[in-house]
Amino acid sequence: MTNNIFLTLYKDYKEQIDTGTLKPGSKLPSENELADTYQTTRETVRKGLNLLAQNGYINKVRGKGSFVLDKGRMKFPISGLVSYKELAAQLGKHNRTLVYVTECISAGSDIAKELQITPDHLVWKIVRAREIEGERIILDIDYLLADVVVDMTLAIAADSIYQYLEEHLHLNISYAEKVICVERTTEIDRQYMDLGEDTHVVVVRGYVHLDDTTLFQYTESRHRLDKFQFVDFARRITMPET
The missing domain is CATH 3.40.1410.10 (Chorismate lyase-like)
Structure with a gap:
């Protein structure tokens, strides 16, 4: 189950972006905050964030965090x-x-x-x-x-x-x-x-x-x-x- 936490994170934030709960430009919680929320490691969090980035949902900016992209494009x-x-x-x-x-x-x-x-x-x-x-x-x-x-x-x-x-x-x-x-x-x-x-x-x-x-x-x-x-x-x- 632990190995699938990154997929849970991905699906949670994908749904929030798809439904408009998270607007374009919104900043996601930090890796540490997400690790605490999902009771997992930062490495697992990064896997979920990377999956979001690969599918065009977020942009990861070094030193600043992860931001929601405009899926309406x-x-x-x-x-x-x-x-x-x-x-x-x-x-x-x-x-x-x-x-x-x-x-x-x-x-x-x-x-x-x-x-x-x-x-x-x-x-x-x-x-x-x-x-x-x-x-x-x-x-x-x-x-x-x-x-x-x-x-x-x-x-x-x-x-x-x-x-x-x-x-x-x-x-x-x-x-x-x-x-x-x-x-x-x-x-x-x-x-x-x-x-x-x-x-x-x-x-x-x-x-x-x-x-x-x-x-x-x-x-x-x-x-x-x-x-x-x-x-x-x-x-x-x-x-x-x-």
Whole structure:
């Protein structure tokens, strides 16, 4: 039984964080206090705290203690190609997509550079806000080659563009290159997002290719700072000695 005390500690604090009893930023009792409460050793307490940290519930700060993380942040995979509709199905929160722009336009010099096309090349421009629990916290601005994506409607944009491309146009979306940075908010951010006093957003620029390597989509996904964390799984590869 003694060996399982760290699991009891983990489950107790996991439940308190999941139910909101412990708010983000709250400080947990010290290791000594937890050892007294659970009648165990500090080593066992550390195992429970480490498990909480590994599962994203707390952040352990050397010399200061353990603090509750915001579990309300949604995890966006860096390396995966996941549509918002697929992600939203996992959220368990009320959400909707607000479509502001769906138009076929000439790319212009800036977008032509991103898509490696000529400025007069036709592209679909789609601007959508993602609203979760009543707040617009993502702004997606997409540009797709009109000679690849032959049609685009408001209904498609409001549902799932990728589902339409794969199931109706039978396109094979293969891979994407992504660039992530933090930038100052723009006029369009302030118009279509609920930013409060925020002056910066996280911007994910994506360059999406078909399986024949055609670059057919350039996207800017703009995220409110306090609502998202970007995750990836990394495995160290040991290089062979020469």
